[in-house]
Amino acid sequence: MKDLLIKCNKVSYKKKHAVILKDIDLNLYSGDIITVIGPNGGGKTSLAKIILGIKKPTSGKIERKKGLVIGYMPQKINLNPMVPIDVREFLLLNKVTADYNLDKIMFAGDIKHILDTQITDLSGGELQRVLFSRALMGDPDLLILDEPIQGLDVSGQKEFYAMIDRVRSELKKSIIMISHDLYTVMSSSDSVMCLNQTVHCSGKPHSIKSEKSYQDLFKLDGAEVISTYAHKHKGKDAR
């Protein structure tokens, strides 16, 4: 029996007069991975922040399962170089996580060797691993990852996806992942949601790529429609 963790009912979000999100319905069950894709400015991050409770919807309702713990990995962390802090202190920097055993999260993050490195000295990939590990601390039921592979090179992206897969299979976490990256959408999600103000389409990864609205949506991003069709090897990757 799967629990319903998040239920969005006609959630809308306006900023001044601009409509960011309109009538979003979303049900997330435990163990599911939902990938939210869409063009820049399509409201992906706003939706994540509404689910997290950072922003309140201007209309509509969002229900979270009682006692739901969410781990959050923000889009790109604008690190302030004025704060001198190493990875270990950063990870332990909160009441929620302070009594958590660091070893427990190592397997996913693979960050043991950089614990004493200054945060400002980390490479992009290392920083993503650290942020991901921190999101996992406190043993959340749900992980929200906002563009987790942004700025990583191909091998870095592969490493990151492998990490997400391990978290999914070994820790049984639910994940909401925000991405432009269509390869991830195809290979590891239970369902995909195409978002541009409204939900253009949603469904299983393999069925969605043939939908007209999905193709149209990515024409907004110009060349990205090409990359959609460059990845036809879904059959080989299927688990």
Next chain:
Amino acid sequence: MLDSFLIYSILTGIAIAASLCPLGCVVLWRKMPYFGDAVSHSAVLGIVLGLMLRIDTTIAIMVVSVVFSILLISMKDLVSNVMMVIISYSFLALGLFLLPFLIENTQVDIYSYLFGDILLVGMSEMNVIIAASILVLTWLYLRWQKLLMIAINKDIAHVDGINTKRVDFEFFIITSFMIAIAIKIVGVMLIASMLVVPAASARNVSVSPSGMLVKSIIFGSSAVSIGIYVSYLIDGPSGPSIVLASVVLFCFSTFLKRKELY
């Protein structure tokens, strides 16, 4: 042999440094180096209003600073430096605008507030400042992790259940409060430098937040001690020599720094 007033001055200066410099670290972490300038500019309105209404200027400065903080916190984007400058200069201008009305009534040397004089500090003022410093350090201790998390990433802090607005508000009030207390001594013109320069020097040579805090106090109290002693020797103004001393220490710290920051 050092005179007793010189010892009072130096102890008072160290107490100010012990509270202002750690607050300055937080100011840098929050990327709002103009905050000190903004509060001290708006304090001019407090000084003028205090003299006009014949109430204690320190209290008047505090009231105006609190109003300033509330205005700032009601802005959507808290660290909007543009809004900060606009509000601070409207307060400053209003204060200066009201100045002629004041001069008709009283004989006050407004310039002593602009530049301050730590050499005139007495025993009772010293006690007030030491008490205020203890209060500020206690608050920093209680909010330490939250302040750091908000500085590193506000969204994560929010998800972790930190009431970011409340911590921001407390920070603004506490900093305004401390500036209001210290302004008589360091002066409106130079107080912001006491906030930022020792913290920036400390950043150059620190690898941990608590290390930066301790080192900012060391840089700040050294600057105060050297500055006061030099101004005593040359019989000059204390505010500028304290600031110059802390700038010299900053230059020194850049030779020791581990990476390019500024």
